[in-house]
Amino acid sequence: MATSNPTGAALALWNPGADEHDPISARTYGFWLYLIGDALLFCSLFASYAVLDNPVNAAGGPLTAQVINTPHGLWQTFIILASVLAYSLGTVSLKNGNAAGVQLGILAALLLGGAFLYISGTDLWALAAQGNGPTRSAFLSVFFTLLLTHGLHMLFGILWMLVMLVQVGVLGFTKDVVGRLLNLRLFWQFQATMWVCVYFYVYLLGGAR
Amino acid sequence: MNPPKQRRASLLLKPLLALPALLLSGCTMAGIRLFHPAGLVAGAEMHYTLILVITMLIIIVPTLLMTIIFPLRYHHSRNAKYTPDWHFSLTIELLAWGIPFAIVAFLCYLTIQGVYAVNPWAPGILANAPGARQPPINVEVIATDWQWVFVYPDQGIATIDDLVVPSGRVVHLQMTATSNMNGFYIPQVAPMVDAMPAMESRDAFELDQPATYTGFSTDFSGAGFSWMQFSTRVVPQAEFDSWVASVQANPNQLTYAAFQKIAQPTVNAGAKPAYFSAPDKNLFGEVMTAAMQGVVYPVPDSFTKRVSDNSAQGAQAPASPQ
Amino acid sequence: MQVAVDGPWSPLLGRLSLAAIPYDNPILVSTFAVVALLGIVIIGAALYFGKLGYIWREWLTTVDHKKIGVMYIILGLVMLFRGFMDGAMMRTQQLLADGPNSPGYLGAQHGYLPPYHFDQIYTAHGTLMLFFAATPLVAGLGNLIVPLQIGARDMAFPYLNATSLWLTVSGAALCMISLFVGEFSNATWVGLMPFSEMPTNPGVGVDYWMWAFQLSSIGTTFNAINMIATIVKMRAPGMRWFRMPVYCWSSLTTNIIGLSIFPVVTVALTMLGIDRYFGTHFFTAGYGGNFMLYVNLFWIWGHPEVYFLMLPAFGLFSEIVPTFSNKALFGYPTMVAASFSIGGIGWVVWAHHFFTMGMGPELNGYFSAATMLVGIPTGVKAFNWLFTMYRGRITYATPMLWALIGLVLLLIGGLTGMMLSASVFDYTVHNSLFVVAHFHCMVLVIGAALFAGVTYWWPKVFGFKLDERNGQMYFWTFVLASLLVFVPLFYLGFAGVTRRLDYIYNPALKPLLWVSEGGIGMYFVSLFYFGKMLYVSLRDQIPAQADAWGTGRTLEWLTHTPVPFYNFAVTPQINARDELAWRKAKGVEGVQPTHYVPIHLPSNTAVPVIIGALATVFGFAMTWRIWWLSIASLLAIIIVVIIRSFDKNEGYVLSAEDIAKMENQVALASIIAEQPKRPALAQVEAH
Numbered sequence A: 001m002a003t004s005n006p007t008g009a010a011l012a013l014w015n016p017g018a019d020e021h022d023p024i025s026a027r028t029y030g031f032w033l034y035l036i037g038d039a040l041l042f043c044s045l046f047a048s049y050a051v052l053d054n055p056v057n058a059a060g061g062p063l064t065a066q067v068i069n070t071p072h073g074l075w076q077t078f079i080i081l082a083s084v085l086a087y088s089l090g091t092v093s094l095k096n097g098n099a100a101g102v103q104l105g106i107l108a109a110l111l112l113g114g115a116f117l118y119i120s121g122t123d124l125w126a127l128a129a130q131g132n133g134p135t136r137s138a139f140l141s142v143f144f145t146l147l148l149t150h151g152l153h154m155l156f157g158i159l160w161m162l163v164m165l166v167q168v169g170v171l172g173f174t175k176d177v178v179g180r181l182l183n184l185r186l187f188w189q190f191q192a193t194m195w196v197c198v199y200f201y202v203y204l205l206g207g208a209r
Numbered sequence B: 001m002n003p004p005k006q007r008r009a010s011l012l013l014k015p016l017l018a019l020p021a022l023l024l025s026g027c028t029m030a031g032i033r034l035f036h037p038a039g040l041v042a043g044a045e046m047h048y049t050l051i052l053v054i055t056m057l058i059i060i061v062p063t064l065l066m067t068i069i070f071p072l073r074y075h076h077s078r079n080a081k082y083t084p085d086w087h088f089s090l091t092i093e094l095l096a097w098g099i100p101f102a103i104v105a106f107l108c109y110l111t112i113q114g115v116y117a118v119n120p121w122a123p124g125i126l127a128n129a130p131g132a133r134q135p136p137i138n139v140e141v142i143a144t145d146w147q148w149v150f151v152y153p154d155q156g157i158a159t160i161d162d163l164v165v166p167s168g169r170v171v172h173l174q175m176t177a178t179s180n181m182n183g184f185y186i187p188q189v190a191p192m193v194d195a196m197p198a199m200e201s202r203d204a205f206e207l208d209q210p211a212t213y214t215g216f217s218t219d220f221s222g223a224g225f226s227w228m229q230f231s232t233r234v235v236p237q238a239e240f241d242s243w244v245a246s247v248q249a250n251p252n253q254l255t256y257a258a259f260q261k262i263a264q265p266t267v268n269a270g271a272k273p274a275y276f277s278a279p280d281k282n283l284f285g286e287v288m289t290a291a292m293q294g295v296v297y298p299v300p301d302s303f304t305k306r307v308s309d310n311s312a313q314g315a316q317a318p319a320s321p322q
Numbered sequence C: 001m002q003v004a005v006d007g008p009w010s011p012l013l014g015r016l017s018l019a020a021i022p023y024d025n026p027i028l029v030s031t032f033a034v035v036a037l038l039g040i041v042i043i044g045a046a047l048y049f050g051k052l053g054y055i056w057r058e059w060l061t062t063v064d065h066k067k068i069g070v071m072y073i074i075l076g077l078v079m080l081f082r083g084f085m086d087g088a089m090m091r092t093q094q095l096l097a098d099g100p101n102s103p104g105y106l107g108a109q110h111g112y113l114p115p116y117h118f119d120q121i122y123t124a125h126g127t128l129m130l131f132f133a134a135t136p137l138v139a140g141l142g143n144l145i146v147p148l149q150i151g152a153r154d155m156a157f158p159y160l161n162a163t164s165l166w167l168t169v170s171g172a173a174l175c176m177i178s179l180f181v182g183e184f185s186n187a188t189w190v191g192l193m194p195f196s197e198m199p200t201n202p203g204v205g206v207d208y209w210m211w212a213f214q215l216s217s218i219g220t221t222f223n224a225i226n227m228i229a230t231i232v233k234m235r236a237p238g239m240r241w242f243r244m245p246v247y248c249w250s251s252l253t254t255n256i257i258g259l260s261i262f263p264v265v266t267v268a269l270t271m272l273g274i275d276r277y278f279g280t281h282f283f284t285a286g287y288g289g290n291f292m293l294y295v296n297l298f299w300i301w302g303h304p305e306v307y308f309l310m311l312p313a314f315g316l317f318s319e320i321v322p323t324f325s326n327k328a329l330f331g332y333p334t335m336v337a338a339s340f341s342i343g344g345i346g347w348v349v350w351a352h353h354f355f356t357m358g359m360g361p362e363l364n365g366y367f368s369a370a371t372m373l374v375g376i377p378t379g380v381k382a383f384n385w386l387f388t389m390y391r392g393r394i395t396y397a398t399p400m401l402w403a404l405i406g407l408v409l410l411l412i413g414g415l416t417g418m419m420l421s422a423s424v425f426d427y428t429v430h431n432s433l434f435v436v437a438h439f440h441c442m443v444l445v446i447g448a449a450l451f452a453g454v455t456y457w458w459p460k461v462f463g464f465k466l467d468e469r470n471g472q473m474y475f476w477t478f479v480l481a482s483l484l485v486f487v488p489l490f491y492l493g494f495a496g497v498t499r500r501l502d503y504i505y506n507p508a509l510k511p512l513l514w515v516s517e518g519g520i521g522m523y524f525v526s527l528f529y530f531g532k533m534l535y536v537s538l539r540d541q542i543p544a545q546a547d548a549w550g551t552g553r554t555l556e557w558l559t560h561t562p563v564p565f566y567n568f569a570v571t572p573q574i575n576a577r578d579e580l581a582w583r584k585a586k587g588v589e590g591v592q593p594t595h596y597v598p599i600h601l602p603s604n605t606a607v608p609v610i611i612g613a614l615a616t617v618f619g620f621a622m623t624w625r626i627w628w629l630s631i632a633s634l635l636a637i638i639i640v641v642i643i644r645s646f647d648k649n650e651g652y653v654l655s656a657e658d659i660a661k662m663e664n665q666v667a668l669a670s671i672i673a674e675q676p677k678r679p680a681l682a683q684v685e686a687h
Helices: A023-052 A068-095 A098-129 A138-170 A176-206 B002-012 B014-028 B037-073 B090-118 B237-248 B256-262 B285-291 C027-046 C052-060 C065-097 C117-147 C158-180 C205-233 C246-277 C292-326 C332-346 C349-355 C361-373 C375-389 C400-419 C423-429 C433-462 C468-494 C507-540 C579-588 C607-623 C627-645 C655-663 C681-686
Strands: A002-004 A009-013 B137-143 B148-152 B157-160 B164-165 B172-177 B182-188 B190-193 B201-206 B212-215 B228-235 B274-277 C599-601 C651-656
Touching: A009 B201, A009 B285, A023 A138, A023 A176, A023 C205, A023 C246, A023 C292, A068 A098, A068 A176, A138 C246, A138 C292, A138 C332, A138 C627, B014 C065, B037 B090, B037 B190, B037 B201, B037 C375, B037 C400, B037 C423, B090 C332, B090 C361, B090 C375, B090 C423, B137 B164, B137 B182, B137 B190, B148 B164, B148 B190, B148 C468, B157 B164, B157 B237, B164 B237, B172 B182, B172 B190, B172 B285, B190 B201, B190 C349, B190 C423, B228 B237, B237 B274, B256 B285, C027 C052, C027 C158, C027 C651, C052 C065, C065 C117, C065 C158, C065 C433, C065 C507, C117 C158, C117 C205, C117 C246, C117 C292, C117 C433, C158 C205, C205 C246, C205 C607, C246 C292, C246 C332, C292 C332, C292 C349, C292 C400, C292 C433, C332 C375, C349 C361, C349 C423, C361 C375, C361 C400, C375 C400, C400 C423, C400 C433, C433 C468, C468 C507
Parallel strands: B137 B172, B164 B228
Antiparallel strands: A002 A009, B137 B148, B148 B157, B157 B274, B172 B201, B182 B190, B182 B212, B212 B228, C599 C651
């Protein structure tokens, strides 16, 4: 709105209606910020892993090469990438406003995530059953913590997917629901990226040592 | 590193060194005087500290003066020159960044030089010290909760809370701890270095004059931490030799089993010393290994209520956490 | 899952039993009596005046950034008082327990506090002052002012904002509960390793500390995300980056730091938690544990945390000095650059906190040099403030006095900080009272800035100024007290007095300890003036102008005083860096908008305060190892969040007529006024 000041020049002082910000854009931006924080959490874990992946810190116990299941790791990587692909295909349906398509994509992503967690869980359980549990040495402590932190992220993502399955059905594509679906896609890709880092750093580099 | 040159610099700074010393000699309240360094290492610390402070004062003093003068000079009641829109000057900004930068660059150079000079692992300043021509005195320091055990592997003796060294010899200390981290420190003599369980750290010093100092722990380690003083006695070589002989004749022997009793949490108020002959040859290594295997000496509940002298001496055997 | 827990444990109550209540300790019993009495008085008064519903509707469930800011500040001030009482007890203990012949009282060998109690007090002092006094005060002022300065309606995520507050409160609540149920950590606020591990510290104290710290740091991380998003996304039209007030810049840098460091300490604390609850070996001395890892992770967080608190303080000075010099801030671009330099350098200097842990001269040399670099941008800031005053028209209002003493303290703290950054000097005073005196100088800079900020913006929030006369008495007594307490500590540090000593063996230091104790007495005098200042200001309530100090330059002084809950009736168009100063120059500062458009605002919600309460229960249950309760409260938090996500409430709309009415009678829109119930959007649409 332009106002005349005493000297007569037109000045823009007020801007009615300018406070309507795009809520999805702000939320996605905020979620990116959260992901930065989460990435730093993984950074700290990787740094700790690098420090403790050392014969001294194994306290006579096994090191990376003896505790990883490399073929399983490869399969898990394929599964997790397939899961991300499934979710992304689901979001293609989001563009068309196809609720069933979105739900199908989420369901596929969810089941693949579950399969990943099942393999991871059984492997870690078997390792602990051999007497190489997280209390065996500092190295095993960080090994389990890194893998379980990623697993916890997946579990959280799966819980989120369950909620979204219901919300897409019950609430439909409201602004909130669409914002959540987009953020969940970011989150699911983020945890997959973290797994790729784990796979590269622990399974490939660690296994090669 | 060029130690002789540094000593010349020290000489130049003698009057400056004397300034705080003068200030402090007047007040007798301090039993420990950082401004009265003993030995080359502490002298170098003092030397670098003074140059650093004086350099920093170049910038601190004028700024402080401006902080006092500007608010007084430009108070609204003074009607001094007023330029409400003047908000940038490239010259001033260049100076504001440039002067601190130049001073910090000089300080960085000095401090890195100083770090090498007093590096506790191998102090550069001791490389050409008079005592460096003779073999060093080796002492193994084990910090327990809450006493200091000094083992002299070459002499075959050990003490509690009493560090005795000959004057004019470089002393090499190897340090570790039983359960908790402690800081080893003799203020006028040696840099502060932490003694840590399952790890080995080092310190070194050399003193020319016989004297007595008080050392203590600087890193909190539990209920008895405030009582962790130990005496540091610098004696002439002959006196040291006869002291060693007298301790060697002591019937108390420091086996690992005996050490485990000593290492039980104990408050040794007043730093009452104890002496042992024939310490276990590998005591230091055994303490390190035990810590790596998870042995800790738990603190009995009695310490949570009231700390009294030696209340837990020999109370129980060490326990493992699992 | 529970590892080597001493003493009894039951499935129902975990480690909790009647023995956990320290009814045999006269100090704690009397503290409890005072706290309980205060609680009864406050709740009784609320009941008597029928304000309980008002407090719930308008404050506890609010999502308004200003109310959240005010509650942050109240939390900070209350915890500041408790932290100060801890400090007073510590100084008194050191005074009494000086020398082998010093007497003992209340069952202590020397002084009146046995080491175990003394250790908890200084641990609580550090923890409270940093996480529950300084951080909430900084976060509170940021919440209050940043949206106003950038012309926003609210923060980007109001609901998340309230959650941050209540998580911080839950951490503080855990600290308070630890006073009367069980014990607090005795392992120092930094959590010494391996001392904090289960074998050497089997009590619940470390768990209390860990969970209080953890909860508040999660709250702070959320707040950092919120502030960055607000500053990036919510600026009013025309507010380009380089028109933003310097306080907003410093908030941005500080929250970038916060977002980048708090995850690191979350990891460090989680590892400690896993060690303590599952028996792993991250930070134990044995089984390959590496407690140096903890020290590194902790200080990778801990040093930037110092700047996390310091940069907002610098930002506050950058607002206050120009206002009271009636002159534009000098060197705006280099101020911004200096903020980012300080933040950036802050990330790479952490190891100077443990020069004595046996790093080689290469590392010690690097960290010494890197630390000294911080002196450059800090010096630049000091010069810019000085040249803002140069050729200005200075008035000595209370905020300006705080800013000036802050500058002096910054010089002293900076000098001693530069000394400490040289590891060659650090070898002689590390962990001594010299270090304590240095960082108290620095936190007093933060304290001065916060008192300045609270005094400066008080009229904007409440509509009347704080009493100047008593405010200045408070200022002078506070400054005198600070000098008396901390100047002797510098010398005591030189004299070789270590930190955290329950007993000082050298009786010759008595005179200096007395001086320091005198300062504590002076602090009580200043506390009296603080109370009197609040009393007189609340009694008189002299109305303040929109531009309360007459020389304000930034946007927040454009809107009404007291600020309406919707901030600006119409979003302002930004034309210059100091928008209000620009409008004054054009003679249009009084021009009001001619017509209003409806404003969309978020509805209040009880979810954040419920999450906070459940988080407190969770922390308490984990501390006492009451597993069923921990699982139940964690599940409850998840369920509450999920239920809330199904809520269709999209806020409410303030009609143009409503706004016009409140614009004519500002008191109706004040944040302390009770608002009529306005129907939510979903309900409106349903009709």
